[in-house]
Amino acid sequence: MKALSPQIQEIIAHIKEVAEDFGLDFFETIFEPVDYKQMNEIASYGGFPTRYPHWRFGMEYEQLSKSYEYGLSKIYEMVINNDPSYAYLLEGNNLVDQKTVIAHVYAHVDFFKNNYYFSKTNRRMVDEMANHGARIRRYADRQGIEAVENFIDTCLSIDNLIDYYSPFIERRGEEMNPEEMRQREVPKFQAKDYMDEFINPQSFIEEQKKRMAQEAEEARHFPRRPERDVMLFLLEHAPLEGWEADILSIMREEAYYFAPQGQTKIMNEGWASYWHSKILTTRVLNDSEIIDFADINSRVMSSAPGQLNPYKLGVALFRDIEDRWNKGKFGKEWEEVDDLERRDSWDKELGLGRDQIFRVRKLYNDVTFIDEFLTEEFASQSQMFTYGYNRKSGHWEIESREFEEIKRRLLDSLTNFGQPFIYVRDGNFRNRRELLLHHKFEGTELRADYAHEVLESIYRIWKRPVSLETMREEKGLLMSYDGTEHKEQSIPYETIGV
């Protein structure tokens, strides 16, 4: 491994100090100098020095290298959520670039360490990834690389079917068999006889009985309630060989590790961009470097017409929040002001901005962040709009500049990463150990060709016919794959209550 130059080491030490001064709180961060080939390789592995063998990393590498060689893109910054965190500095970048990256990285690490959605992630993931690699290589030696890689492909096609909130919620209570459940007595509060009627009223008892009957009914189903973590369900119930089960569990673990990064993309990039600007422009750069900084910063913040750059949106929102909380532009009093001029000049000089953004970075994810802090004023100042595909003209077109519409669409695209909600509904469908999945339809249809392939993947794991309930053209549809062919039939569709 190459060593950092003394000059860079000094810069790192300085920026670290400034960042801490501003109140950022991060894991120890190790910077490594890499050339662009190494950078592309590490980036292909999602930032990790080593992963399990798989062709898609090679594909990623091909695309990154090509793009770099043709001068179309360059990776500036890469950092791993780990304790200690690792970050990479591209050799040959100029000093202003390096300073920007270093400041940016410290803010990311602060985010990793403090944001609630990262609180359950494995902070030893660098070791864990290497461990996954070793296990999968061992399977590849025994089973053949082809078989192992094909199985990984299969797992990856369902690795978005996990329960993103499950690390935070205990969903499964103690399991009781249906017979036991039916024979349960309604628990009563202790009461003297003459009080019983008041303390345990008949209507309450009836209600409890009904609820318990329903639970007993549910207990006959398998899974008992619709299961969001399809990967887990398959892991527990599919007829897998030992090595297959292990690979599936590895893929699931990695999916959970990466989930919070997807859930907080806008915030995380916004936070890091906010701080690299603040740190560099106030405390680190000298006059001669400002122009260079403005130059790279503008590239990071640029967006093509019709694109939403998460860096730009994130940083603008953080600044907006800071400004509003400094001036007291929040709360009931503020919301009741209709007069435009008064709104513009509103300043109660509260100075709460800094505290507020630190609180936001701790508690929110992209969905709650946008939901709570995207204001109509902000959306119109940043010229936001919704777009859609016009079949007639064959163009993507601006549809609306209505705030409600913009916010709804943005939240839609963020909720569940803009992906469909899929549940396991029945593991004994048609009483033949077939698998029934349920797409919780919320207005947008599934892409059929992809859905077919995913059903094939799940069939490879479940080894019995697999079906999916969904909607198409406003009618219920059951897509099935039985190992040889795909079938579709209309069904009455009812959204499951989850």
Added chain:
Amino acid sequence: MTELNKIKQDHRRFKQIVRGKIKRNLRKYMSQGEITGRQGKDIVKVPLPRIDIPRFRFSQKQQGGVGQGEGQPGDSLGQGEESPGQAGPAGNQEGEHGVEVDVSLEELAEIMGEELELPNIEPRGVKRLETVKDKYSGIRTTGPESLRHFKRTYKSALQRMIASGEYNPDNPIIVPTKEDMRYRSWKQTSLPESNALILYMMDVSGSMGDEQKEIVRIESFWIDTWLRSQYEGIESRYIIHDATAKEVDRETFFRTRESGGTMISSAYKLALQILEEEYAIDEWNVYLFHFSDGDNWSVDDTGDCMKLMQEGLLPKANLFCYGQVESPYGSGQFIKDINEHFGDHERVTVSEIKNRDGIYDSIKEFLGRGL
């Protein structure tokens, strides 16, 4: 902690998969001309449908998203099918489109050779030293994105916008359209030492329509690709004919359309003249390809053709290939005449190309004998 070059394995696996995909889809690629339209110098860009991992996802056309910028509701964000980029972290999903991979012509030829089971060619004559030199010296209007000449593209866009009055000095935004794009191109210095000549002849009389010529264009790309992999240096020349023949450059070859009659002998005469005057027989491997819809002017002329082949062309050529492209007008007689005269001649191959799907088999017939 960085251990390098693990990626090499994964990269190799990816290349293997790509290769397999191309191989499986070769017939399709051959008929669609998808690849030929994306030719760079030594590489072609092969659009691979779906090499990503399938996941449950929304049908994108229903989805849309949120963007930022100027414009009124109803304004277009850009042309065609391209999505204007995902809103925010929906970027967690992979792109909607399949990937495009660069494949070297050499590798493409290899894949083609394997899939079509083409034998390697034993060259005739003296093997020559290769002295091919390429130089980026020109500008073309088509090419791979990697070779796009930004400055020239900008200039032509500016010219066009000024000319059409769209240019506004107060708001000097230049938007290049497809026609404005300029790409670097190269020149191969002409090589007298090359040791294989491909001479393409084509009937451009009225009955050869655009579709027929497109078939010839695609087929010649694959022929070139294969022969190039077999010889160090290749020279290609082009003759078009109706009632008279002339030599043209490649561009003209595929674009010209004439009306009037067809005298195939005129082309064969010109071919023979070129061979005799410019190519020493013991130094050149000569490949003759003639494409026509099979309508010749007269029986007499066909007689002349047979004679020219027998006495002039065949003794000089490794291979004489006649490809008859079906057209709604032609009688298709010529292929029968050739078969009658040279049906069992070892260096004559004919094939009927009914439509684009026929290209694959036609090439197999032409090149399958390793001559």
